[in-house]
Amino acid sequence: MNQKMKTLLRVGAACSAALWSTAAVAVNFNVDGQVTTCSAIACGAAGIAVGDPITGFFTVDDAAAGPNSTFTEADVTEVNVQIGELGGGDGAPELGAAALTTDADGEIISGTAGFTTQVDTGFGIANVELSLDAAAQTWQATTTFLGLGTIATGTLTFMRDEIADSDGDGVADDADNCIEVANADQRDTDGDLYGNLCDADLNNDLTVNVLDLGIFRTVFFSDNADADFNGDGVVNISDLGILRALFFRAPGPSGTAP
Numbered sequence: 358m359n360q361k362m363k364t365l366l367r368v369g370a371a372c373s374a375a376l377w378s379t380a381a382v383a384v385n386f387n388v389d390g391q392v393t394t395c396s397a398i399a400c401g402a403a404g405i406a407v408g409d410p411i412t413g414f415f416t417v418d419d420a421a422a423g424p425n426s427t428f429t430e431a432d433v434t435e436v437n438v439q440i441g442e443l444g445g446g447d448g449a450p451e452l453g454a455a456a457l458t459t460d461a462d463g464e465i466i467s468g469t470a471g472f473t474t475q476v477d478t479g480f481g482i483a484n485v486e487l488s489l490d491a492a493a494q495t496w497q498a499t500t501t502f503l504g505l506g507t508i509a510t511g512t513l514t515f516m517r518d519e520i521a522d523s524d525g526d527g528v529a530d531d532a533d534n535c536i537e538v539a540n541a542d543q544r545d546t547d548g549d550l551y552g553n554l555c556d557a558d559l560n561n562d563l564t565v566n567v568l569d570l571g572i573f574r575t576v577f578f579s580d581n582a583d584a585d586f587n588g589d590g591v592v593n594i595s596d597l598g599i600l601r602a603l604f605f606r607a608p609g610p611s612g613t614a615p
Contacts, residue, residue: 384422385520386457386465388413388438388489390496390513399500399508402478403485409441411496411511415457415470416520424463430455430470438472438487440498440509450474450487457491457515465515467492478502489513531612546582550614553586557600558608565603573600 390411392400400406414437421432436452450472457468472487483502490496490513498509521530526539534543535552544553549561557565559572576584576592584592586599608614 384417384419384463385518386415386417386422386515387518388415388513388515390494390511392440392509392511394510396505396508399478399505402480402483403476403498403508405441405509411438411440411513413438414518415515419522422459422463424459424461427456427458427468429457438489440487440511450485459517462517464517465491476500491515529612534609534611534613536610536612542588544588546585549608551608551611553583553588554599555603555611556608557586557603559583563607565600565606565608570600570604573597 388411392405392407392409392411395405395407414435415433416435417428418432418434421428430452433452433455438450451474453471453473455468455470457465457470460466468491470489470491472489474485474487476483476485481502483500483505485498485500485508487498488496494513496511496513497507499505499507522528522533523530523536524533524539526533526541528541528543530536533552534540534545534550535555538552538555540552540554545551545556546553547556547561549556549558551558557569557573559569562568573584573592573596577597579592580590581592584596586596589595
């Protein structure tokens with residue numbers, strides 16, 4: 358390594374500090390329960406029966422899901438609820454209005470959430486409304502199709518389950534290709550399951566070393582995508598700072614890589 362490159366490595370190290378973020382947490386509320394009453398005709402058409410489970414989850418923006426708070430459908434980033442066969446695949450219920458309140462421990466204790474879905478009954482498409490009542494720990498499914506009204510009811514519980522998002526970029530650690538560096542865009546130009554922002558391993562031997570520095574030198578001030586770690590369109594001193602921070606380390610860590 359020549360003196361110029363050593364100097365660039367030292368200078369570049371200062372440029373990388375702002376890329377490393379503090380921890381944050383996303384929150385899941387898992388849904389559990391079962392069917393306790395079911396209209397034989399309607400439930401047969403919907404593919405559910407007494408004893409079938411209700412399963413699913415709400416993933417909520419961490420800023421809205423703390424203790425003694427109320428979150429609405431606008432704060433829910435992902436949701437899935439399924440009762441037996443109802444709600445699977447393309448028929449997944451869509452979240453409507455919701456207002457759910459947590460206690461001092463951050464557990465949901467009251468409020469309601471509503472879903473809509475459609476069921477092919479064989480006699481036509483039925484619109485089904487599914488409502489969840491957290492305080493009563495119950496749910497019910499209703500439809501106006503053929504005047505059937507309430508077609509099923511059941512029990513319901515919510516359980517808080519925090520999801521680690523160590524870098525606070527909105528991507529949970531188990532799905533984040535740079536767990537310790539915020540990269541919401543998950544940019545990975547060489548497709549090795551490590552995001553560019555934490556992957557200065559240019560020859561993919563799982564160690565950032567002088568061989569990678571040699572490759573980096575050949576593309577300095579170019580638009581080489583793999584060596585453009587920060588994605589600003591050019592390989593420059595900022596990228597060198599990232600390489601310096603990762604020197605003698607493995608790429609990542611990544612929640613998506615083997």
